[in-house]
Amino acid sequence: MDKKRKILIIDDAVDTVELLKKRLRYEGHDTIEAYDGEEGLQMVAEHNPDLIILDVMMPKLDGYQVCKRLKSQKNTKYIPIIMLTAKSDMGDKVKGLDVGANDYLAKPFHYEELSARIKSLLAVKEAREQLVKEEKSEALNQMMDEVAHEIRNPLTSIGGFARRVHQKLSAGDPNKRYMEMIIQEVTRLEKMVQQLVDLKTTVLFYKEQSNVNDIIMEALKPFQQKCQEKGIEIETDLLDNSPPMSVDIEHMKVALCNLIENSIEAMKDTLKKRLRITSHVSDGTIEVQIADTGKGIPKDKIKNIFDPFFTSKTSGPGVGLTLALKIIQEHRGSVSVESKPGIGTTFTIRLPIKRP
Structure with a gap:
């Protein structure tokens, strides 16, 4: 389309x-x-x-x-x-x-002349956007290699020593809290490095026939307890008789998990907490929507949220959304975002039912 x-x-x-x-x-x-x-x-x-x-x-x-x-x-x-x-x-x-x-x-x-000029300028704009995308992708790949190599080993050492010190400290020692903070931040950085590695390896696909509803439910499982603890209501409205799709199940699960995690993070400080996931067929595609009642994303920030390490007011820096976008695009799909500050955000994933 x-x-x-x-x-x-x-x-x-x-x-x-x-x-x-x-x-x-x-x-x-x-x-x-x-x-x-x-x-x-x-x-x-x-x-x-x-x-x-x-x-x-x-x-x-x-x-x-x-x-x-x-x-x-x-x-x-x-x-x-x-x-x-x-x-x-x-x-x-x-x-x-x-x-x-x-x-x-x-x-x-003559309208024909205007139409020709419009087509020419749109073609030039599209070519420029594609070039920028390719240059960004090449720079991202190089950055991923360097970051993963230079950061992973020191992080392993810092995390390992911090955990040993933490175990040896008595329960009442005030330094135990500082060790916990170090371990928590190391864990966050380790996760980010792993996401960089995952981002690099998404070019390796193993596609098989699957039902998108099954993948959605599998992606939700790791977050059910967390949502219960945080008072987040989960709603699902999935289509009946979902048509089979050719997808890399594990990669698509990772993409959905990253979008779900982003939605949960966005509701951290809101009173109304509801995560709603729906699926339906539209114009030859399966649409999956992940909606939250979080803080929302300012209009001037929406176009940047899929950039690696971009920080919005709703979540910290990372590459989770970048990874989700790349996986979905590798499946010839797309992701769009609608958001209103104070109301929430909706991610809409569109995946072709049949390979174009």
Whole structure:
């Protein structure tokens, strides 16, 4: 299933917006509309579009001002912008390109030409994103090798000596508590190193026919006692007669465990604690949702949560979510995240029923 691209149309001419919206949606794109510069900037912040069609002459903020602001910000500088204007003077065109527009089209224009330019800019954006992903993956692999090698041996020594000292200390010794803190942190780092090793070895797959519901229930088992102790209510709503899938059972179990653990961690300091896991079939895929009533993730942090060692307000640094994403992508699946601070977070996993 191809991902629909989101295109933001910013133009104060309602007729132009409606025409572009109909044509773009007919071509399979999603559209968002804004009718002045300020509203356009607000829509960019809310929807993070893949491309912007931007009129020049608008109230409040003109297209040049909007373009300049977007191209000066780290989060929006790489969004392609096509400027539309009734001005055909070369100086206006140069001004648009100078403030960062990727293309410039004078009104009236042929839609076929605009469509071709949209396709070209989206292809360039997709190629850039793929290159960044590959470079990040290569850097990650190198980092994993170095970290696992340089940290594992010292951690083993520190943990081993700390446990020996802890055993020899009397129950009332105040240093016993400090030893417990050291052991706890060493255990956390050992787990992180193991996740790095797991991340490196996920390229080795053994796929077999399995039922996703069985994998979900197996992934839940290690957390049932912990949820009971923490007062977390577990709800499951799994589809009947789940179609068989070709998956690496152990790897998929690891992915689900990491997502479940993240949800449990997010509810650490909340009053309402509910973990809800559902599965159903949608558009040729099996969708698994893992929802919590935790603190939620701020909007500006969501795009980074799958980066290794990223720290959010809901959980500490690690590679659990990175590992989950990699495993799911190796199964030709995807993960999306919806979150609202103070309400909770939902991870949606989509896995193809049949291999494309």
